[in-house]
Amino acid sequence: MSVTAETARAVEQSSNASPAPGRKESSRLRSLDWIERLIAFNTVSRESNLGLIETIRDHLAQHGIASTLTYDSGRNKANLFATIAAANGATQGGVVLSGHTDVVPVDGQQWDSDPFQPVIRDGKLFGRGSCDMKGYIGVVLTALPELFATKLDKPVHFAFSYDEEIGCVGAPSMIAELQERGIRPDGCIVGEPTSMRPIVAHKSISSFRCCVNGHATHSSLTPKGVNAIEYAARLICHIRDIADGLKRNGPFDEDFDVPFSTASTGIIHGGIAVNTVPANCEFTFEYRTLPAVDSHKLIAQIEAYARDILVPEMRKVAPHASIEFQQRSMSPSLEASEQDAITQLVRALTANRETHKVAYGTEAGLFQRAGIPSVICGPGDIEQAHKPNEFVLLDQIAQCEAFIAKLVRSMTVA
Helix, strand or coil, rough: CCCCCHHHHHHHHCCCCCCCCCCCCCCCCHHHHHHHHHHHHCCCCCCCHHHHHHHHHHEEEECCCCCCEEECCCCCCEEEEEEEECCCCCCCCCCEEEEEEEEEECCCCCCCCCCCEEEEEECEECCCCHHHHHHHHHHHHHHHHHHCCEEECEEEEEEEEEECCCCCCCHCCCCHHHHHHCCCCEEEECCEEEEEEECCCCEEEEEEEEEEEEEEHHHHHHHHCCCCHHHHHHHHHHHHHHHHHHHHHCCCCCCCCCCEEEEEEEEEEEEECEEECCEEEEEEEEEECCCCCHHHHHHHHHHHHHHHHHHHHCCCCCCEEEEEEEEEEEEEECCCCCHHHHHHHHHHCCCCCCCCCEECCCCHHHHHHHCCCCEECCCCHHHHHHCCEEEEEEHEEEHHHHHHHHHHHCCCCC
């Protein structure tokens, strides 16, 4: 990357773009129009995101920017990748500004207002996705006029994905398509909510569905049945034992908000009646591992316990009994290098040299695995994400606007 940390720091010191803290709500931020427009699209992961993606595509097309869309198998969802070329026409290198367009459901949550009708009050913008992460995408899209008016020494790329919230499902096809086209950005900034602090590492996330197949019988004849719920419970307890061991014995990394790897069970279904030994039970579980931990070893431990201990017991009663695992998602960890130009640049633009690592996952690990050094930095607090009355502070949006403005200036041809 041609932009050095020293150049970015000079831009930062000379910049007066940062708004004063506590700006009045009547002083409307430029990016609110786009952010509110994005929130109004219901892009819960089970729904299509095409309305939002096509709106962005059409807006970019009006400015002469072509977008590449990569669709899911049903062509109901799409990623969008677009490039604003450098002043000399170059499209290689440069910075990717990345964000996901899907949001988590609002089912069962008590909101004080319509989640998809953004509301501003008390210095906060409320709405599903305001924090995670349509605030960042809206700021990026608002910067388009500045990007066009600037003689960029390197290109700027937009990368907006689908289905991040269910395991970073959409981004891999977009990244694969970039590799096939030979596009090689120098670095990526993923705008997940970090309170505008650089995040240099996150854990990997792996999730699995486990199906326990036993043998049904009347509950008065329990020795003749294989209780799928009970065997699932034993496996769930084994997963908890593994998690307790990781908490107790490590390995540890104290820079993380949760400094050890974790595992937990989230959903369980089974049984048809209280007087019937259940033939089937299904549950889902996940584990989140530090970058230094081999995540494959954890599922190997869990599968070995099922294969070597539980299944033989089950088949003494019912030869057809089984325990099956299906991987639902896998998102690699991120561990950015302090020597990477993108890390130095984001640190300089934020004037933040502290080391922050997080337990939640992002698409940054996917970009890094593809050879694109990545850092996470965006507006909002992860504590507000996924909750009823999700919000982002207007001051965070203002800080993000200033950050993107500094980024653009730092990439200006001298």
